[in-house]
Amino acid sequence: MSSVVVTKPSAAMLIIDQLAHGNAWRHHALIEKICLGLGGLGVVIGQPGWVTGTLVSCALMAAAVWGARIPFGFLLRVLCIPAGFVVLGALTFLFSVDANGIHFVASGVAAAFTLIGRSFAATVCVCFLALTTPATDLLCGMRRVGLPRDVAEIALLTYRFLFQIAETAATMHAAQAARLGHVTPMRRLRCLGMLVANLLPRAFERARHMEIGLAARNWNGELRVQASAVPVSWWRVAAIVWGWICVLWAGRVMQ
């Protein structure tokens, strides 16, 4: 149907979160997305070579863009920073430096391609998960495979607070700007200092209020909620696994 609309294009992190909550595959079972994302990662690790890497990257990028309707431009933007590091790393295979200067190393080309193909594919796998699955769903999944309850609850509250604090900081920043707090570098520095100094007590106050709010709903030390159950399509899971097996096989044959 329609593609995802990004409403508050502030920081990339916030957009990633919005997409994770609003993409077309938001309501597919976690296990299906894990199979796609982590499955791809497994394939890349299991079958070295740039062919496998390329196939996995293409498959997951296509899934993200056509399936989950992640805007292609945004996907590229998210990928470009890690990709930059990968390319820089690969350059070390292609050139060597000695007393006579910089030399091109022909034998390093294959290694460089393999490195780029594999690392980029691994990045795509992780980004695919991050863009299609909210952090809280991932936490929920980890909880099911044995993450202790307390750790999961702290992570959940931290996640919630991160957004509140980010919002508070953004509002304070806007309020300072509205009263000309940022016109000179000196004032900007002062304002930043005040902002940071104010965030901590506010976060504490927030936490205190949150405790009152939770207690009012009979909180007994455990944050239990009723998650909406998403039916797992085992057909899709099987199709994904079969797809990855094909990629593994193709990678082996074509290498």
Add this chain to the structure above:
Amino acid sequence: MGLDLCTVGGKGDAVSMIVAEALHYAYPGGGDALAGLSLTVKRGRRLAILGPNGAGKTTLLLHLNGSLRPAQGRVLLDGVEAAYSRTALAAWRRRVGLVLQDADDQLFASSVAEDVSFGPLNLELPPDQVRDRVDAALHAMGISALAEKAPHMLSFGQKKRVAIAGALAMQPEVLLLDEPTAGLDYLGTRQLLEALGALAETTLVFTTHDAGLALAFADEVALFAQGRVIAQGDAQTVLSDANAMKQASLEVPFVARLAARLQGLGLPAQHLRTEEDVLAVLAAHPLAVDQISVSGAV
């Protein structure tokens, strides 16, 4: 466990459900937030609390569900002095729900439906019933479509509705709401009042700065100033009391002033609460319009 709190009526005054007696409270490092405040919440009625900023309205609500403990004075539930042990507090909050002024202080879960399910699950209800309660509460607040959204992606008014749904889903006997309509749009306010109006059995206590809303919706009004109640009684009587209203830095609502005028003209205007009521009287007595304008500005 906590059965003493759950018996309905029982000994003591059957009408007064929660009684605050001469409460004193000061925040650490602050002056008196409550200075000998006394107030009665009657069963099945709607009590509006009005007063200027800093008068102690929020502080009182936090006392009425045991979130704060008075330095002096006491809170009675059905005539029994409230205790502050863990079990007593749990039983207290089972009966008395609270919605905070800032919804962000209350929402923690990763989706709206999950957040609303938190209270019912703490009541140890079976999963089916929890689901029904969540659906009903979301429907009542007109936010069924937001069920799967993350709280941090909602607008201020939407979060407010989620917070109220979270309390509604617990179906408490008494619901304390701190400025429930502040920040809601016209439709949101109407929906909220409708949803609250449908809770015939539930005792409501809400704070507001909107005297007109209090007149239209509340049975009773308590006026606060400087940590004390300066008047409590029937909504129309208290809100028409120009002296008391002035003490609480409030204005007599337009409808109340108009009603007083109409009554002065000998018209049946004792029970006018909304603009619609006034229009109905004026429609029945067209001549009154001229008389009102002759007798000066309202």
